[in-house]
Amino acid sequence: MAKREIQEINAGSMADIAFLLLIFFLVSTTMDTDMGIITKLPPMPEEKQQDEKVDVKERNIFVVLVNRDDKLLVEGEQMDIKDLRQATKNFILNPYDEPDLPVKEIVDVPFFGPMELTTKHVISLQNDRGTSYKMYIAVQNELNAAINDLRDEFSLRKFGVRYDDLEDQDKIAAVETVVPRKVSEAEPRNIGGK
Amino acid sequence: MAAISTASLPDIVFMLLFFFMVTTVMREVELRVDIAAPTASEVKKLEDKALVSYIYIGKPTNKKVFGTVPRIQLNDSFAEPEQIRDFVAAKREATDENKRSKMTVSLKIDGNTEMGIVTDVKQELRKASALKINYSTFEGDAIEALKAGR
Numbered sequence: 001m002a003k004r005e006i007q008e009i010n011a012g013s014m015a016d017i018a019f020l021l022l023i024f025f026l027v028s029t030t031m032d033t034d035m036g037i038i039t040k041l042p043p044m045p046e047e048k049q050q051d052e053k054v055d056v057k058e059r060n061i062f063v064v065l066v067n068r069d070d071k072l073l074v075e076g077e078q079m080d081i082k083d084l085r086q087a088t089k090n091f092i093l094n095p096y097d098e099p100d101l102p103v104k105e106i107v108d109v110p111f112f113g114p115m116e117l118t119t120k121h122v123i124s125l126q127n128d129r130g131t132s133y134k135m136y137i138a139v140q141n142e143l144n145a146a147i148n149d150l151r152d153e154f155s156l157r158k159f160g161v162r163y164d165d166l167e168d169q170d171k172i173a174a175v176e177t178v179v180p181r182k183v184s185e186a187e188p189r190n191i192g193g194k
Numbered sequence: 195m196a197a198i199s200t201a202s203l204p205d206i207v208f209m210l211l212f213f214f215m216v217t218t219v220m221r222e223v224e225l226r227v228d229i230a231a232p233t234a235s236e237v238k239k240l241e242d243k244a245l246v247s248y249i250y251i252g253k254p255t256n257k258k259v260f261g262t263v264p265r266i267q268l269n270d271s272f273a274e275p276e277q278i279r280d281f282v283a284a285k286r287e288a289t290d291e292n293k294r295s296k297m298t299v300s301l302k303i304d305g306n307t308e309m310g311i312v313t314d315v316k317q318e319l320r321k322a323s324a325l326k327i328n329y330s331t332f333e334g335d336a337i338e339a340l341k342a343g344r
Binding site: 011014015018019021022025026028029034035036037038039040041042043044068081082127128129130131132133134135136137138140141142144145148 | 200201203204207208210211214215217218232233234235236237238239240243246298300301303304305306307308309310312313316319320321323325326327328329330331332333336337339340
């Protein structure tokens with residue numbers, strides 16, 4: 001029997017087909033990785049709890065108000081947003097033990113040992129319905145930045161790495177005890193009328 | 195002069211093709227609102243895209259028909275804040291039970307939107323107990339962007 005010669009398939013157009021598919025995927029690809037500020041909303045209060053008010057002393061609350069003209073009122077005084085980060089840090093740390101900044105308590109933190117911390121502080125953020133979203137994000141961002149800066153600072157001093165690069169869960173928990181994230185958003189209401 | 199062999203060209207193209215096929219995330223919805231996200235510096239990347247649902251808020255793209263009042267978009271259509279609960283419930287139903295706690299709602303909101311509508315949406319999300327949220331932003335200097343009017 002005569003050996004039939006195996007015909008070679010012409011693969012010349014293979015590249016064209018592949019190119020066609022490639023271009024399709026190139027066009028339909030969205031390379032956007034979604035980034036943003038990740039937060040947790042407080043759970044909805046139960047009906048009966050509605051009226052209950054948590055009693056927090058004046059000096060322990062850091063009140064940040066944003067009105068509908070995107071103006072910032074911090075602790076009763078107008079403030080430019082660029083000063084907010086430093087003011088927040090100062091509030092959380094209360095470095096000079098000032099009487100109108102939060103009370104300090106001695107806490108025994110793992111890794112860090114006994115430390116004087118403002119355990120009862122709360123940052124309260126309130127905005128108006130007319131506040132612009134970008135201003136709200138900027139304020140949120142500055143508050144987060146203050147907390148992250150402080151965490152980085154303590155983490156670098158103790159462990160030699162930034163907070164984000166910490167891997168040991170116990171160390172992360174320790175840094176979070178030193179600088180907790182206590183930003184509370186008030187139940188919505190209108191500030192500054194309209 | 196001998197022609198350069200192009201026999202390996204398909205291989206190269208296929209390699210690129212596979213790369214794009216693997217990394218591709220198909221556009222899920224057609225945007226009906228204009229969104230210019232604000233800028234922030236303290237951003238994190240969202241990890242598992244399958245567990246993220248998106249809520250879009252901004253002025254309608256088609257202003258002649260829908261006007262210029264900011265609207266909420268869920269999936270492919272405009273929605274009222276009350277519909278968010280059903281939207282979250284449907285998404286939760288479709289998610290694997292032991293991953294439900296990791297579900298995130300990403301809010302893609304135009305920077306010039308007023309907070310009123312955003313607050314309504316947040317209240318609805320709280321009612322739906324979808325508490326893990328992400329304010330979608332660009333990465334950059336927040337204050338500079340604010341001053342530049344972006």
